[in-house]
Amino acid sequence: MAALSFLAWRTLRRNPVRTALVILGLGVTGALLLDMTMLSGGLQASLGQLLSRLGFAIRVVPKGTLPFSGDAQIPDGDGLAAAIASRPGVAAAVPVLATNVYVRRGGAAFASFAVGVPRGGTGVYGMLAGRDLPGGAADDPEGDGGPIPIVVNENMVRLDGVRIGDTVVVAGAPARGVTGPSGAVRARVTGVADFYVDLATQRSMALRTGDLRRVRAMAPGGASLILVRVSDPARAGGIAAWIGAREPRVDALTIGRFIARAGARLTYFNQFAAILSTLSLLVSFLLVTSIVTLSLGERLGEIAMLRALGMTRFRVGALVVLEGVILSALSLPGAFALGLGLSGPLDAILRGAPGVPESLHFFTFGPGAAARTAAMLLVTGAAGGVYPAAVAVRLGIAPTLHAEVQS
Amino acid sequence: MTAEVAPVRAPGAVIEARDVTKDYRMPGGAVRALRGVSLDVEPNRCLAILGPSGCGKSTLLHVLGGVDVPTAGAVTILGRRTSAMSDAALAALRLRHIGFVFQRFFLLPMLTAEENVLLPMIEAGVPAGERRARARALLARVGLAARLRHRPGELSGGEMQRVAIARALANRPRILLADEPTGELDEATGREIGTLLRELSAEGLAVVVVTHNPELAALAGRQVRMKDGVIT
Ligand SMILES: Nc1ncnc2c1ncn2[C@@H]1O[C@H](COP(=O)(O)OP(=O)(O)OP(=O)(O)O)[C@@H](O)[C@H]1O
Ligand SMILES: [Mg+2]
Numbered sequence: 001m002a003a004l005s006f007l008a009w010r011t012l013r014r015n016p017v018r019t020a021l022v023i024l025g026l027g028v029t030g031a032l033l034l035d036m037t038m039l040s041g042g043l044q045a046s047l048g049q050l051l052s053r054l055g056f057a058i059r060v061v062p063k064g065t066l067p068f069s070g071d072a073q074i075p076d077g078d079g080l081a082a083a084i085a086s087r088p089g090v091a092a093a094v095p096v097l098a099t100n101v102y103v104r105r106g107g108a109a110f111a112s113f114a115v116g117v118p119r120g121g122t123g124v125y126g127m128l129a130g131r132d133l134p135g136g137a138a139d140d141p142e143g144d145g146g147p148i149p150i151v152v153n154e155n156m157v158r159l160d161g162v163r164i165g166d167t168v169v170v171a172g173a174p175a176r177g178v179t180g181p182s183g184a185v186r187a188r189v190t191g192v193a194d195f196y197v198d199l200a201t202q203r204s205m206a207l208r209t210g211d212l213r214r215v216r217a218m219a220p221g222g223a224s225l226i227l228v229r230v231s232d233p234a235r236a237g238g239i240a241a242w243i244g245a246r247e248p249r250v251d252a253l254t255i256g257r258f259i260a261r262a263g264a265r266l267t268y269f270n271q272f273a274a275i276l277s278t279l280s281l282l283v284s285f286l287l288v289t290s291i292v293t294l295s296l297g298e299r300l301g302e303i304a305m306l307r308a309l310g311m312t313r314f315r316v317g318a319l320v321v322l323e324g325v326i327l328s329a330l331s332l333p334g335a336f337a338l339g340l341g342l343s344g345p346l347d348a349i350l351r352g353a354p355g356v357p358e359s360l361h362f363f364t365f366g367p368g369a370a371a372r373t374a375a376m377l378l379v380t381g382a383a384g385g386v387y388p389a390a391v392a393v394r395l396g397i398a399p400t401l402h403a404e405v406q407s
Numbered sequence: 408m409t410a411e412v413a414p415v416r417a418p419g420a421v422i423e424a425r426d427v428t429k430d431y432r433m434p435g436g437a438v439r440a441l442r443g444v445s446l447d448v449e450p451n452r453c454l455a456i457l458g459p460s461g462c463g464k465s466t467l468l469h470v471l472g473g474v475d476v477p478t479a480g481a482v483t484i485l486g487r488r489t490s491a492m493s494d495a496a497l498a499a500l501r502l503r504h505i506g507f508v509f510q511r512f513f514l515l516p517m518l519t520a521e522e523n524v525l526l527p528m529i530e531a532g533v534p535a536g537e538r539r540a541r542a543r544a545l546l547a548r549v550g551l552a553a554r555l556r557h558r559p560g561e562l563s564g565g566e567m568q569r570v571a572i573a574r575a576l577a578n579r580p581r582i583l584l585a586d587e588p589t590g591e592l593d594e595a596t597g598r599e600i601g602t603l604l605r606e607l608s609a610e611g612l613a614v615v616v617v618t619h620n621p622e623l624a625a626l627a628g629r630q631v632r633m634k635d636g637v638i639t
Contacts, residue, residue: 003529010517305513308474309527309574310502312495398475399431401586402465404511 004315008322011295022291023331026377029287030328030335032280034373035343038363040273043266044259046361051255054196055123056094057236058228059253060084060243066262067225071099074250077223078118084228084243089235094122095223097209099216103156104169104184110160111174112152112203115195116212120151124227125206128154130164130191133208147188148211153195153204160203164189170207172216183215197357228252269362281380288324288384296320296388303392304400317393321385328381332374339373340365421582421613422448422471426480429466429636440466442636443480448615450581453608455624456617458633464617465586467633471615472505472584473497485581502531506575508585512567514559520546520570521555527577538577545573549603565596572603582613589620601626 012019060080062072074080077095084093097116102109117124120132133149147167156162171184187207195204213220228243230236236254243252253261296303303316311319343363350362429441440463448454448471456464469475470482474497476490483489485504489497501507514523521542528538546552549569559567568588575583585604589597601616601623608614608628616627624630632639 007515007526010515014517301511301513302515305507305509306526307498308472308501308507309530310498310500310505310578311530312498314495315530396475398466398469401469401474401509405465 001318004319004322005326008319008326011299012323012326015295018291018295019327022287022327024334025287026284026328026331026381027334027338029280029284030331030373030377031338031342033277033284033376034335034339034369035346035363036273036277036280037369037373037376038339038343038365039346040270040277042362042364042369043269043360044262045364045366046359047262048255048259049364050196050359051258055229056227057230057233057254058240058243059258060226060228060250061224061253063249063251065251066258067098073097073222073224074226074247076221077226078221080243080247080250081223081226083246084226084239087239087242089230089232089239091229091231092122092227093229094118094124094227095209096124096225096227097212097218097222098224099212099218101205101212101215102171102174103160103162103203103205104171104175105160105162105166108160109171109174110203112156112205113195113198114170114212114215115204115206116209117206118209122227123229125151125153125193125195125204127151128192128194130189132191132193133206147186148207149190150187150211151191151193151206152189153198153202154192155198155201156203156205157192159201162189164191170205170211170215183217185211185215187211196359198359199354199356200358226250277376281376284328284377284380285384288327288381289387291327292320292323292385293388293391295323296392300395300400301404303395304397304404307395307397308401313393316395317389320389320392321382324381324383324385324388325378326381328377328384332377335373335377336370420447420449421485422446423483424467424471424477424480425482427467427470427477427482428479429463429470429475430478440636441470441477444633444636444638445480446471446631446638448582448613450613451608451611452629453605453614453616453627455627455630456615456633457619457621457624457630460619462633463636464633466636468584468586468615468617472507472582473501474507502527503578504580504582506572506578506580506583508568508571508575508583508588510587510590512559512564512571514567514570514574516559519556519558520551520562520573523559523570524573524577527574531578533578541577542573545576546570549573563596564592565599568592568596568600569603572600576607580612583607583615585614585616587617587619589618589623594622597623 059067061067062074065072081093081095084090094117099114101112101114103112115124119135121135133151152162166189168187169184170187198204230239240252240254307316347361347363424444424446427441427444431438431440444467458464470477473484473489481488484500524542524545525538546555549572551566551569554562589600597620604614604616605626618624
């Protein structure tokens with residue numbers, strides 16, 4: 001094999017300019033392939049990274065939904081969360097109520113996403129400044145007239161000038177007299193937090209579940225989502241199965257199942273990536289096939305000579321296939337440099353689309369994407385060598401030598 | 408003209424051809440390039456095959472060397488009948504026991520003289536140290552000790568043919584087959600090559616040379632004339 005590689009390499013070096021041009025071409029198509037490999041599954045990988053960072057191994061949602069994707073609620077979510085929390089291996093089970101509210105301030109009003117949590121310190125969001133919500137339950141359902149504590153996201157600070165210590169009104173409707181499920185409660189901003197999945201200009205806030213129910217006039221007990229933290233990640237699957245068996249109206253999604261379900265909704269990126277990947281592989285294949293076939297045609301006499309002096313058909317075929325493999329191997333550094341260089345700007349373009357959470361990326365590079373791309377390119381190089389190799393293998397020694405002498 | 412010359416059956420023949428016929432199927436009908444050739448190739452002798460263009464000399468050489476098999480009749484190389492051998496077995500036989508020299512040299516232009524000579528030994532799995540020593544000895548033998556690192560493009564025609572001969576001898580074959588080895592060389596250079604081939608046969612090799620060149624043929628110990636696919 002070493003001898004064949006040496007021979008193949010020297011053959012390619014015979015025509016350095018031609019070889020360099022083909023390697024450049026393969027580098028460009030390889031860069032496209034790398035980007036498409038990073039795109040396909042990139043969003044899922046990014047989502048997986050984000051979810052792992054948040055530290056909740058299981059998400060319990062109303063059956064057939066995704067977190068925060070609608071108004072559906074888990075009936076008696078608080079009760080289910082308490083039951084889950086008492087299971088062995090469960091560190092915490094946090095029922096979260098999610099809905100939209102309006103923030104009125106001065107004469108203005110704007111909409112905000114609101115998450116209701118039982119208390120501060122749940123890890124549903126990450127504090128950036130100020131104080132978290134208080135630790136105890138919101139146990140004064142009718143209110144004593146004092147403002148409720150809320151934590152807001154940075155967009156509200158940046159876009160609306162809301163500051164820690166400000167007092168605002170949180171309501172179910174944009175203005176008084178507008179019909180809707182509305183209470184209106186005075187609130188004091190105690191802190192600023194990162195809500196992890198905010199869109200670029202989305203306002204978000206966290207408040208205690210009881211306060212949120214009062215604002216939206218909701219019945220107690222329901223939850224949009226239960227976040228479960230486990231003490232041993234290996235037991236997540238078992239705990240999820242137990243939850244699903246106990247309450248058939250929910251899905252208990254481990255991170256893997258969550259990504260699979262979210263991924264099913266992202267198939268258009270994967271289809272797009274698959275089509276462009278296929279095209280790029282096809283172009284690479286054709287480049288290798290045409291150049292290796294061309295080069296073989298220029299040295300049929302030499303091939304016949306190699307066969308005459310005792311090289312087997314198999315070795316001659318392998319020699320030609322190796323030329324294809326070496327061409328693609330040499331194109332890998334360029335393909336990776338160009339592909340990685342391009343993925344940044346491409347990611348920025350897609351992330352600029354409306355509705356994209358800021359912490360998600362479309363193009364994610366990792367050892368998996370790198371290995372898949374390299375393997376696909378090398379296999380394509382080998383496949384590109386198959387046709388000329390078949391020509392070399394079928395070459396008759398005597399007719400070729402005869403033809404060479406005639407020419 | 409009779410069809411066959413009864414071969415003198417030499418007990419030590421390394422190649423035996425018996426009633427060999429070779430047809431080439433062509434769109435315009437089959438061409439019969441050999442029509443019943445019988446011939447023995449013996450060690451220690453240089454055999455020249457002469458004849459007009461198109462009479463089947465190259466075809467005969469290919470059949471004798473196992474790069475092609477006869478349409479009818481039999482060729483036996485070192486006791487093995489070529490038409491009964493697999494392609495891989497024939498390749499192995501050629502690799503270890505037969506050296507080819509061509510009119511057009513067919514040296515690999517991207518390899519040095521030494522690397523060209525190393526090639527068949529690498530294929531045969533000769534250990535690295537030994538093959539290097541052998542390549543140098545062979546190139547010294549053909550008078551090219553000073554040109555080891557030169558590529559074919561930097562050599563003259565006669566030098567290239569001598570590299571090709573060194574390459575043909577690399578695996579210490581018992582048979583050397585040369586098809587018009589002096590066809591592209593001037594007279595003086597052709598004479599040198601002829602002398603070299605005769606020396607090799609004197610050392611025990613079975614040498615067969617196809618040639619148009621009467622002077623080269625005269626150097627051979629035995630001459631065979633062909634016409635229209637038969638030995639006359
Ligand atoms: N591969 C082939 N396919 C078809 N016909 C062939 C082939 N090889 C040889 N022939 C034909 O067989 C006949 C003998 O050819 P061959 O090459 O053996 O002649 P030759 O004696 O070597 O001629 P020259 O002195 O010109 O080299 C010719 O008619 C030639 O055209
Ligand atoms: Mg000929």
